[in-house]
Amino acid sequence: MTLATTAIATYKAPPNPSSPRTPTGSNSSRSNEECTGNEKTSLTVLAPLAYVGQTVSLQPTFAWFVPNYQSRDIEFSLDEYVNGKPRRVDTISMHSSPGIMTYSLANKQISLAAGQRYLWQVALLCNPNHPSEDLIASAEIEVVAIPPKLKNQISQTKEFWKRSDLYAEQGLWYDALAETLNNSANKVSILNLLTELSQLEKEAIPNVTEPNHKQDLDQQVLRLQQIINAEQASK
Numbered sequence: 001m002t003l004a005t006t007a008i009a010t011y012k013a014p015p016n017p018s019s020p021r022t023p024t025g026s027n028s029s030r031s032n033e034e035c036t037g038n039e040k041t042s043l044t045v046l047a048p049l050a051y052v053g054q055t056v057s058l059q060p061t062f063a064w065f066v067p068n069y070q071s072r073d074i075e076f077s078l079d080e081y082v083n084g085k086p087r088r089v090d091t092i093s094m095h096s097s098p099g100i101m102t103y104s105l106a107n108k109q110i111s112l113a114a115g116q117r118y119l120w121q122v123a124l125l126c127n128p129n130h131p132s133e134d135l136i137a138s139a140e141i142e143v144v145a146i147p148p149k150l151k152n153q154i155s156q157t158k159e160f161w162k163r164s165d166l167y168a169e170q171g172l173w174y175d176a177l178a179e180t181l182n183n184s185a186n187k188v189s190i191l192n193l194l195t196e197l198s199q200l201e202k203e204a205i206p207n208v209t210e211p212n213h214k215q216d217l218d219q220q221v222l223r224l225q226q227i228i229n230a231e232q233a234s235k
Contacts, residue, residue, distance in 0.1 A: 014171030
């Protein structure tokens with residue numbers, strides 16, 4: 001399939017989305033050259049931060065961006081909320097690679113529960129002797145029931161970009177992105193989704209009253225645009 005035949009996904013925020021329970025975003029900074037070198041990008045979760053991103057998958061795929069620098073250990077962790085407090089569900093360590101990295105719960109045969117919210121985090125271990133120097137980025141995810149109409153449409157659709165569009169129109173960020181990442185040869189679909197997300201995050205900033213959250217969104221919009229530029233340059 002060529003790029004010319006691919007539809008442009010229009011990602012929309014889910015109706016009445018939940019607000020994050022805990023601070024999300026990234027502590028990464030371009031000044032932390034121990035991990036990023038002189039790169040213009042940094043560790044970034046590819047997920048909504050203005051609200052809780054949704055999925056209908058019980059084994060969703062998580063994605064984040066790693067700056068183009070030397071490989072380091074990276075740790076992915078997932079917590080579920082029990083009585084309002086996070087409890088560890090999964091942890092895995094891997095070696096970082098530059099660009100977009102992904103991890104699917106199907107790799108460990110772990111399933112989430114519909115109606116539950118979770119906190120996921122990636123930590124780039126910059127200095128084993130000083131954990132405070134780690135780059136950390138996090139986001140929340142909510143598992144929702146798939147609407148019957150959408151379930152029927154997905155079952156009858158073979159083209160990944162059409163499935164991605166269907167999920168995107170319903171505000172199901174993680175499912176829309178997973179479809180494109182599973183077919184990453186067509187990078188334009190990934191860039192379209194990241195552009196849509198960046199715009200929605202930017203539009204949400206004026207409505208945020210908490211200063212730290214506003215700052216996190218400002219940084220996220222900047223990082224997403226830097227990632228888009230970097231990915232476009234590597235096409």
